[in-house]
Amino acid sequence: MSAAPIDLPRWADTALVPLVSVAAALVVAGLVVLSIGESPLEATALLLKGSLGSLEGLGFTLYYTTNFIFTGLAVAVAFHAGLFNIGGEGQATIAGIFAALACLWLAPLPGILLVPLAILAAAAGGALWAFIPGYLQATRGSHVVITTIMFNFIAATLIVYLLVEVMGKTGSMQPETPDFPKQAVLTPIHELLGAFGLKLPSTPLNTSFLLALASLVAVWALIYRSRLGYAIRTVGANPRAAAYAGIPPARIIMVAMAISGALAGGLAVNEAMGVQHRLVLDFTAGYGFVGIAVALMGRGHPVGVSLAALLFGVLYQGGAELSFDKPTITRDMVVVIGGIVILFAGALDGLFRRLVASVLALGRGG
Template identity: 90%
Template structure:
């Protein structure tokens, strides 16, 4: 007999359960830090100071969070359709190729046209690379988990071939393209805000952060305020009922995967156009896989995804500062902390949902 689903208010499911999971994960991580002879309180203070305690640290944190917003939303949209898209790395890689080709081939265009076209190219590239696994599952019955994993490897091979044999920088020993024209790149945030009288330190944070915020709003409107979003959630909840209601699960599967891939393309926009200003190998740096954890922790809701992305951005930036100030706490230890957070937010979700549900019942006197 299957367990009865635990019903929680939306605010509790979206915010309280992840918060309890994070607190529990940090307590366990504190025990790990204590086990190597360091103070958990001091380590936490250094982590927070490194990530949020200065404008420079905050800039790096928001830069990392931008990547996690895009990859987290990509996974979340697929989740709502009942799909598990773990191909964000490959989709972002192909998106980066498309964006780079647009920036190089359309360089004669003015920036006001070139930048939007390059962003659109990234979205199209990511959408196309995700659409194929969606089509294979919808039409051929190939499981999307397997195909997206395979497409990650295909994309990794494709970018190596293109950078070495086709679009690589002539005379360079590194697999990379030539630098983009200045008007083909995104504006750094410290330059964007300077005319407003805000003096910010130089960080990788750029205008892709504003695109990430817009993506959070757009996905919320799509999923919860549109007919397509209703169809996506219906198919994710019960494909047979959706088909009975006249909704095509096959069509929604392909559309949801294409939207998911387009969102993953935002990672390429941030890295390729906003930071590297050229196409390089491994620019995805594992952000696509962390996006799975961000979506899980955020319960697939854009607000939760945004908060989870900020948390992982703080872990990335604060962890780097922590390992510098405390050499005994290496970057590997920070990865362990992130892994514990993922474990508690994913595998132990049911435990924390029961804990929150019981606490709420006690609070109501039930």
């Protein structure tokens, strides 16, 4: 027998429940830190100082945030269609391959043409790799969770083969492509602002951050202000009702998955074109899986996704500084803290929804 649905005001569901879950996660993380003899308050202060307390730290934080925005939006779009896309890692990997091929094959082109074409190639690669599981679910009944997991492994194997046997840099012992031409490299933010007289420390933050912000606006407009977005949300809410209303669920599933994969391709743009300036192995570094937690915490809304992405950006950058300042708090322990946040925001979401609902009911007098 299933539990009764939990009815919450929109503001409580979108803001209060995530805040309570994050607060509870931080309390538990504080107890973990306390158990090894360190002060949770001091650790929190160091984490915030390392991530937000300097321009350099902020630059690194926003660099991580960029990756989480792309992967969080990718998962969120699929969520709205009632799909659980956990193939962001594989989709970003294929996007990186497509972007690298565009940068290397179209090297004679000027940057004003090469950069947009490479970004479009990355989006096309990610869209293709997500479209196939969407097609299989829509037409063959293959569950998208299973197929996207399988496609993650296929993509991981494919990039190894290509970097070693086909696209590898001559004379290099590392699985990597040759360096991209200079006109294919995205401009670092510190150089961009330096042209206007603003001196900032060198960080990996680059103009793909602006692309991520544009993607937030674009996804909001798509989901909440377009006919396609309405169709996506209708299919996600009730496929049978959507079909009755003349909306083809199969086509919407495939389109939503393609858009989801294209957004995951933004991770490849940031890493390959903005930071590494070549395609390297394992550039996805787990960002695709963290995007699931970002979408869950953000309730699938672009504003929530941006805030959740910033939170994980703070954890990534601040955690690195924390482990440096406090050797007893290792990098692995910081990963555990991030895992606790994911656990509380995802698996225990229903628990906190019931808690918030009970508190609000008491506040209304029962």
